[in-house]
Amino acid sequence: MPRPRSLTSDRLASAALAVLDRDGLAGLSMRTVAKELGMSTMALYRYVADREELELLIVEFALGTIDTGTPPADLPxxxxxxxxxxxxxxxxxxxxxxxxxxxxxxxxxxxxxxxxxxxxxxxxxxxxxxxxxxxxxxxxxxxxxxxxxxxxxxxxxxxxxxxxxxxxxxxxxxxxxxxxxxxxxxxxxxxxxxxxxxxxxxxx
Incomplete structure (x- = not known):
């Protein structure tokens, strides 16, 4: 299968997170994420080197929305x-x-x-x-x-x-x-x- 022309890090992470939410940690693999994206497993390796890099990408994508601003200073x-x-x-x-x-x-x-x-x-x-x-x-x-x-x-x-x-x-x-x-x-x-x-x- 040809690789998508516009596979951004966010799109890759979103697809991987969808697999994780649906199938759990046991269902997460390079193959299942590639299938979610409609591409071959080998093509996915053009964007991430291995599963460890894929996992870190998921964590950054999922937790990147957390508000890390300091809470009001007048509170205990x-x-x-x-x-x-x-x-x-x-x-x-x-x-x-x-x-x-x-x-x-x-x-x-x-x-x-x-x-x-x-x-x-x-x-x-x-x-x-x-x-x-x-x-x-x-x-x-x-x-x-x-x-x-x-x-x-x-x-x-x-x-x-x-x-x-x-x-x-x-x-x-x-x-x-x-x-x-x-x-x-x-x-x-x-x-x-x-x-x-x-x-x-x-x-x-």
Missing amino acids: WRERVEIMVRRLRDTLGAHPSVIPLSVAHRHHSRAVLRWSETVLGVLTGAGFEGERRVVALRALVAYVNGALQLEHLGSLSGTGTQAISALAPEEFPLMAETARHAQGVEVDREFFDGLTALLHGLDT
């Missing part, structure tokens, strides 16, 4: 961090299969680095320095990505939670009881209550 630092977290959560929540890729490519993605730079600015303004700032940023990144993966890729509130609540109480009494309670906890409450606990813990 925890609220400013929460604003940044909400922006990241909303964007990743629209494309859950991008979450593992954003973690894998976090050191090379300009979009991820810009978000982190803004968060570091907020933390610095709140008095976080040195190793304490390192721990704070990594804790935030770990929490957001972990919570989002549980929410979208391994839901605690769906069939998994129901299965755990049905476990034999003599073997897993606390797991079964906790899972029953979990069915009444809304996703947003679970996420942001957890974030609040983390932020307060960082300030000790």
Whole structure:
């Protein structure tokens, strides 16, 4: 098949993201993206060298829309961090299969680095320095990505939670009881209550 004459980076990334959204991470390959674009797999290699470059392109495209502007300076630092977290959560929540890729490519993605730079600015303004700032940023990144993966890729509130609540109480009494309670906890409450606990813990 002839290659498209106007295959831009955005068009390539958009096609790859469509495959990822539809088929998940397991369905993403050079072949499936080429098929989505109506071109041969070999022709696709004229635009990206390998899957790693393709993944980074997806991350940049998907997260490039995040507002990384600094939140209002008159707000408390925890609220400013929460604003940044909400922006990241909303964007990743629209494309859950991008979450593992954003973690894998976090050191090379300009979009991820810009978000982190803004968060570091907020933390610095709140008095976080040195190793304490390192721990704070990594804790935030770990929490957001972990919570989002549980929410979208391994839901605690769906069939998994129901299965755990049905476990034999003599073997897993606390797991079964906790899972029953979990069915009444809304996703947003679970996420942001957890974030609040983390932020307060960082300030000790």
